Amino acid sequence: MEMKKVTAFAPATVANVSCGFDILGFAVDSLGDRVTVSLNDTNEIRVTRIEGDNGKLPLAIDKNTCGVAVNAMLKAMDFKGGVDIELYKGLPLGSGMGSSAASAVAALVATNRLLGNPFEKAALLPFAIESERVACGAGHADNVSPALLGGFVLIRDYHPLDVIPLNVPRGLYCTLVHPHLVLNTADSRSVLKQHVSLKDATTQSGNIAGLVAGLYQEDMELISRSLNDVIAEPSRSILIPGYEEMKEAIKTAGALGCGISGSGPTLFILSPTEEIAWEVSRRSQAVYEKVGLPIDVYVSAINTRGAYVVEEKK
Ligand SMILES: Nc1ncnc2c1ncn2[C@@H]1O[C@H](COP(=O)(O)OP(=O)(O)OP(=O)(O)O)[C@@H](O)[C@H]1O
């Protein structure tokens, strides 16, 4: 008898959005991970297949974010059966595009549907956060929240979790520039200063509030002024060749700002139109030719749908 199978997709995400370290993120269209799940006749969760990772990812369910997330979910509902997980990686590892989060979220959305949707979509978040703790050493929610819910998301608090979906201004576009080098989130968290001065805390708070207001007022100028990070960027940008050159190159293109996507090395650039986002893409090619580093560039609208079921086979 053919087993029921469900496949879900979860998008790439940009965490932090410059000023919102660990508390802001948004989802990107078209790029992401797919996960297919089916019930098995054991009482084990198994990652049975991974494609697109060049053999780099662990199959062990306490190490792969799909396994960690699904295990946490099944435990919470006291489910005794077994689930097989197949992972199709669309996102590069250690890229800053929320690769570990996309796998976990796709696995959760697929498993939830497989079991008849016992959880509301947002109620899957704690299980995804658990998987980030294993992958990155910190249970940050700014990739998993937008990967699950789509759009811009604010994590107002972690204890208890308080996640607020924000407005997505019409016309806003994103360019992602991924220089070919790997930066692990755990490593780029370890370079951060553990203390912030009063002056920097004030500057950062002003920018976060400005960015949120700008998103609601659909005020591109205000968004642009607010895309400024005095906490993580100074320590992390030195790990990313071409970062300062990119900031300079986009200034006259009409883009709103350039920042580090998550913990890097991918850079994100927000633009008020698709045309400007493509101009940024052309300029980034020129910058990285000079730097001498290969890049992939993606131009994308903001994904407002989040993760979703792609296919269900009875
Ligand atoms: N399914 C998975 N997909 C990606 N990484 C995974 C997965 N499962 C476990 N990992 C582990 O998580 C770590 C991923 O690294 P990292 O968190 O830096 O990548 P990322 O998710 O692309 O980054 P970021 O969170 O900055 O966007 C690696 O050590 C990898 O082995």
Ligand SMILES: N[C@@H](CCO)C(=O)O
């Ligand atoms: N907020 C996290 C995101 C990692 O993608 C960090 O900056 O470390």
